[in-house]
Amino acid sequence: MATAIDEPVKVGAVFEHSQVKPSWFIWGHRRYVVQEVTQRWQTKEGQAPILHLGVSDGASCFELAFNQQTLIWYLASVEAHGSA
Amino acid sequence: MSERVIFHVDMNAFFASVEQRCNPSLRGKPIVVCGNPKKRTVVAACSYEAKAFGITNGMSIFEAKALCPHVLLVGGNPEKYVDIAQHIFAIFGELTPQVEIFSIDEAFLDMTGTCRLLGRDPDDAARLIKQRIRSAYGLTCSIGIGPNKLIAKVASNLQKPDGLVRVRQAEVHALMTRLPIEALCGVGPKLQKHLNDLGITTCEELGRTAEALLVGKFGLLGRSLKRMGQGLDDGPVAPLAADGQAKSMGHCYTLPRDTDNEEAIFGTLLRLCERVARRLRADGYQGRTISLTIRYADFSGVTHARSIPHPTDNGLRLYEVAREIFQRYCDPLSQRVRLVGVSASQLTQHQRQASFLEEEVRRGRIDRCVDRLADRFGEFTLVRASACAPLVPKSHGFLLKATHHHRSLVLG
Numbered sequence: 204m205a206t207a208i209d210e211p212v213k214v215g216a217v218f219e220h221s222q223v224k225p226s227w228f229i230w231g232h233r234r235y236v237v238q239e240v241t242q243r244w245q246t247k248e249g250q251a252p253i254l255h256l257g258v259s260d261g262a263s264c265f266e267l268a269f270n271q272q273t274l275i276w277y278l279a280s281v282e283a284h285g286s287a
Numbered sequence: 288m289s290e291r292v293i294f295h296v297d298m299n300a301f302f303a304s305v306e307q308r309c310n311p312s313l314r315g316k317p318i319v320v321c322g323n324p325k326k327r328t329v330v331a332a333c334s335y336e337a338k339a340f341g342i343t344n345g346m347s348i349f350e351a352k353a354l355c356p357h358v359l360l361v362g363g364n365p366e367k368y369v370d371i372a373q374h375i376f377a378i379f380g381e382l383t384p385q386v387e388i389f390s391i392d393e394a395f396l397d398m399t400g401t402c403r404l405l406g407r408d409p410d411d412a413a414r415l416i417k418q419r420i421r422s423a424y425g426l427t428c429s430i431g432i433g434p435n436k437l438i439a440k441v442a443s444n445l446q447k448p449d450g451l452v453r454v455r456q457a458e459v460h461a462l463m464t465r466l467p468i469e470a471l472c473g474v475g476p477k478l479q480k481h482l483n484d485l486g487i488t489t490c491e492e493l494g495r496t497a498e499a500l501l502v503g504k505f506g507l508l509g510r511s512l513k514r515m516g517q518g519l520d521d522g523p524v525a526p527l528a529a530d531g532q533a534k535s536m537g538h539c540y541t542l543p544r545d546t547d548n549e550e551a552i553f554g555t556l557l558r559l560c561e562r563v564a565r566r567l568r569a570d571g572y573q574g575r576t577i578s579l580t581i582r583y584a585d586f587s588g589v590t591h592a593r594s595i596p597h598p599t600d601n602g603l604r605l606y607e608v609a610r611e612i613f614q615r616y617c618d619p620l621s622q623r624v625r626l627v628g629v630s631a632s633q634l635t636q637h638q639r640q641a642s643f644l645e646e647e648v649r650r651g652r653i654d655r656c657v658d659r660l661a662d663r664f665g666e667f668t669l670v671r672a673s674a675c676a677p678l679v680p681k682s683h684g685f686l687l688k689a690t691h692h693h694r695s696l697v698l699g
Contacts, residue, residue, distance in 0.1 A: 204360055204361065204362050241309050241425075242309040242424070249668070266309075
């Protein structure tokens with residue numbers, strides 16, 4: 204089961220073909236390199252559109268959330284591969 | 288008249304597939320999507336790998352683990368599934384305007400006009416849909432093609448996962464000859480038993496049974512059953528916009544634990560009423576009949592309704608009526624409560640007439656304020672303190688919820 208984190212993180216992303224693709228992010232003084240964007244979906248919190256991306260660094264699965272109103276990235280949750 | 292071309296698209300193990308797509312390490316493994324396993328929850332969806340162990344939707348986690356001890360539990364995320372489903376339905380909408388959303392993971396498409404206009408073989412159109420869904424979301428679906436919705440839905444069930452089955456009009460009779468009645472949408476275990484008791488086990492037998500016998504046993508349903516047995520269904524593919532008038536709005540909630548704590552029950556009831564009221568206001572409706580549902584620990588339950596003279600979209604008014612119903616029919620409690628539900632029906636468009644009653648005016652102002660806050664900051668940004676009982680016992684007024692996305696705005 205994924206562990207909720209909900210912390211702001213620094214993210215490096217590429218905007219291409221009308222899509223945003225995170226390349227890396229820093230959480231807890233550690234840099235994670237995104238190997239795969241596994242899923243995308245959108246929600247809204249009030250007026251703020253939130254873009255959610257499932258990403259994997261090969262070892263763990265993360266959910267990054269991008270608030271398109273405040274332009275802040277959050278690490279929503281983390282799950283080690285195979286743990287579920 | 289040429290044959291209709293109806294598609295039934297059924298996403299394969301939708302919730303579980305979305306989660307397996309999200310987390311590569313879950314792929315190929317038995318997983319179930321559920322609520323918080325530390326609280327009372329059931330299997331909302333299971334992967335095909337889990338189904339191979341006999342795990343089914345609706346099963347308790349305890350039962351699922353008994354069948355497959357190494358099954359992986361994944362917390363459900365309804366907002367994710369809804370958003371992905373909406374994008375998939377949008378893919379359908381690009382091919383035909385006649386899309387009927389049957390559930391979060393199923394839809395009917397009337398492709399008659401599209402195939403004729405584009406000179407496209409229905410099978411090719413179905414493969415295009417499958418390829419686009421797989422390309423966008425990495426998900427598979429089963430598509431059934433038939434001359435009507437009934438046959439299309441039967442066809443999609445014949446090959447899972449990632450199936451594509453077409454049944455032409457000329458093939459319907461042969462299909463119904465071998466099809467068991469429980470394969471028909473709408474024939475559940477109870478109806479199946481009643482039909483079995485009449486000696487009817489296949490669709491062909493159902494179609495050959497005298498209408499008078501079926502009507503005598505099942506009423507008007509008997510007539511429909513006979514037609515279903517013959518593979519007949521004139522029902523159109525009805526997009527939501529064609530009949531967008533809501534008939535009722537309601538919410539229910541299974542309590543974390545069976546309880547006879549009235550504060551907990553009424554706190555939940557108030558939250559549900561506020562939620563129903565917000566939906567009513569958002570869509571411009573007011574409700575005249577309020578229904579209360581209570582399900583007890585032994586799964587028995589009661590539903591009672593009361594109509595009020597003036598329709599309402601106010602959560603507190605819905606709650607007052609629901610409390611009156613509770614006091615009349617459920618008080619004192621005969622046993623612990625498992626589920627609480629409330630709904631508003633006999634809906635009318637909001638009349639927007641000014642009220643002279645001070646209390647109504649005040650409530651209307653509060654509702655508008657709460658709605659504006661919710662629109663800006665998210666649902667239940669402002670909640671009634673009594674709706675948080677028993678965490679906030681005997682409180683009055685409102686509590687402000689801080690979301691992590693807006694913490695700086697709310698507390699700063």
